[in-house]
Amino acid sequence: MQEFVALTQAKPKLPFSLPGLNIAQLNPIPQKYRPSRRLRLRQRAKSTGSATDDVTTLQTSFDMTESWNKLRHRKWRIYDLQHLVVFALIMFSLFIIPPAPFIKAGVLVVVALLLLMPITQQFFLPSLPIWTYLFYFFSSRFIEPQYRPHIWVKVLPALENVLYGANLSNILSARTHPVLDILAWLPYGLCHFALPLVCSIVLFFFAAPGTTPVFARAFGYMCMLGVTIQLILPCTPPWYERAHGLEPAHYGMEGSPAGLARVDELLGVDMYTTSFTTAPVPFGAFPSLHAANAVLEALFMQYCFPRFRPYFIIYVGWVWWATMYLNHHYAIDLVGGGVIAAVAYYISRTRWLPRPQLDKSTRWEYDFVEIGDRPKTADEEAGFGYAAGYGLGLLDRRGLSDSDEWTLGSSSSFDSLSRGDTVCGSSSSTPGILSPTTPDDEMRHVIVGMTPQGELWNGERPERESELTDVLVMR
Numbered sequence: 164m165q166e167f168v169a170l171t172q173a174k175p176k177l178p179f180s181l182p183g184l185n186i187a188q189l190n191p192i193p194q195k196y197r198p199s200r201r202l203r204l205r206q207r208a209k210s211t212g213s214a215t216d217d218v219t220t221l222q223t224s225f226d227m228t229e230s231w232n233k234l235r236h237r238k239w240r241i242y243d244l245q246h247l248v249v250f251a252l253i254m255f256s257l258f259i260i261p262p263a264p265f266i267k268a269g270v271l272v273v274v275a276l277l278l279l280m281p282i283t284q285q286f287f288l289p290s291l292p293i294w295t296y297l298f299y300f301f302s303s304r305f306i307e308p309q310y311r312p313h314i315w316v317k318v319l320p321a322l323e324n325v326l327y328g329a330n331l332s333n334i335l336s337a338r339t340h341p342v343l344d345i346l347a348w349l350p351y352g353l354c355h356f357a358l359p360l361v362c363s364i365v366l367f368f369f370a371a372p373g374t375t376p377v378f379a380r381a382f383g384y385m386c387m388l389g390v391t392i393q394l395i396l397p398c399t400p401p402w403y404e405r406a407h408g409l410e411p412a413h414y415g416m417e418g419s420p421a422g423l424a425r426v427d428e429l430l431g432v433d434m435y436t437t438s439f440t441t442a443p444v445p446f447g448a449f450p451s452l453h454a455a456n457a458v459l460e461a462l463f464m465q466y467c468f469p470r471f472r473p474y475f476i477i478y479v480g481w482v483w484w485a486t487m488y489l490n491h492h493y494a495i496d497l498v499g500g501g502v503i504a505a506v507a508y509y510i511s512r513t514r515w516l517p518r519p520q521l522d523k524s525t526r527w528e529y530d531f532v533e534i535g536d537r538p539k540t541a542d543e544e545a546g547f548g549y550a551a552g553y554g555l556g557l558l559d560r561r562g563l564s565d566s567d568e569w570t571l572g573s574s575s576s577f578d579s580l581s582r583g584d585t586v587c588g589s590s591s592s593t594p595g596i597l598s599p600t601t602p603d604d605e606m607r608h609v610i611v612g613m614t615p616q617g618e619l620w621n622g623e624r625p626e627r628e629s630e631l632t633d634v635l636v637m638r
Contacts (some may be wrong), residue, residue, distance in 0.1 A: 274291075348489075366464075368525055393450075401487075
């Protein structure tokens with residue numbers, strides 16, 4: 164009897180084995196279902212009792228050899244092409260500005276030092292796309308007119324009338340008032356330039372570790388794309404239509420502060436008249452980076468602080484109204500800016516954005532972070548878990564909210580499966596899949612089996628005092 168029990172409890176083995184062949188390698192777990200590196204390190208540290216990976220630790224070293232050694236042993240991926248894009252734009256900007264060999268060489272040396280020293284690399288490398296965007300934007304004034312494309316004067320007004328039936332910018336700016344001027348100046352002339360830094364600081368201290376670098380990269384690449392579109396497809400803004408009608412525009416014409424000129428008169432200063440008159444891209448109406456920045460900031464902030472979502476939505480509407488009231492953008496420009504901001508946000512969220520833990524107040528309270536998102540498959544929507552993706556629903560758990568879908572692909576259950584634990588054909592215990600905001604008492608025991616008709620069915624058993632999810636497959 165004891166031999167029978169020992170035989171049933173032992174792990175099944177193949178009757179033959181091939182040297183140097185690991186059967187698990189023939190059917191690896193897809194990359195999107197594997198746990199993140201930080202989560203694996205946290206689980207390893209928890210099992211060994213040593214905190215080997217503190218996600219809140221900041222670099223304090225000035226030793227550039229550390230970064231050099233990491234570069235030498237780095238396994239480059241497809242996503243590293245972003246660095247080539249940044250480097251290409253920096254070199255393009257240095258090429259078009261007036262000759263200054265020593266200044267240009269000095270800029271490259273300073274950038275290299277900031278990127279190699281660990282203490283500055285942790286801040287400067289994620290924000291490098293922002294600095295590149297600013298350099299790219301201000302140096303674009305030196306592009307020779309013979310290399311610039313045609314300026315479109317009638318495209319945006321025509322689209323405005325086709326899509327909305329009227330020119331919304333002209334309607335909103337028809338009647339002005341000093342109070343409305345100040346209300347429009349606050350988001351357009353102040354918050355637009357200050358809020359990216361404010362959001363970065365707030366996300367650094369109060370969001371999950373790693374959120375600020377993702378925000379900085381998304382912001383920088385979005386703005387670089389916006390400036391590139393403005394240079395390739397230059398379009399006149401509403402103030403040009405009011406001042407010149409639909410007459411053809413040409414390079415060399417001055418820009419205009421439009422409604423911001425009234426703000427300068429009210430305040431008795433020259434904050435915008437000169438800067439907008441000599442703007443590097445006077446015909447960069449589409450897309451609106453004012454609208455794009457506001458949308459991106461609101462999306463990141465509402466994701467990390469969902470309690471304040473209504474205020475972020477109000478701010479976006481405030482900025483959009485201000486851009487049209489001050490006669491700087493058409494409504495179609497705002498939609499274009501909002502679209503590229505939404506694309507930048509959702510790509511960042513599904514690939515790199517850390518998941519916030521709502522019970523944490525600051526970054527120093529985090530023990531681990533879970534990164535990335537995964538859309539539901541059709542079978543999950545129908546209630547069959549990962550039937551079409553991986554595991555025939557064996558890794559799905561019923562009775563959880565949609566927010567727990569974030570952690571299904573990054574649970575320690577995959578570690579147990581990769582070590583050779585059996586699932587099909589015998590009962591096995593899989594570690595519970597817990598999200599940071601799901602208490603232990605919500606864990607349920609799920610039975611997955613097949614009906615006599617061959618249909619997949621799930622059922623729940625009463626809760627027990629256990630941290631494991633019992634998975635039983637029956638035929």
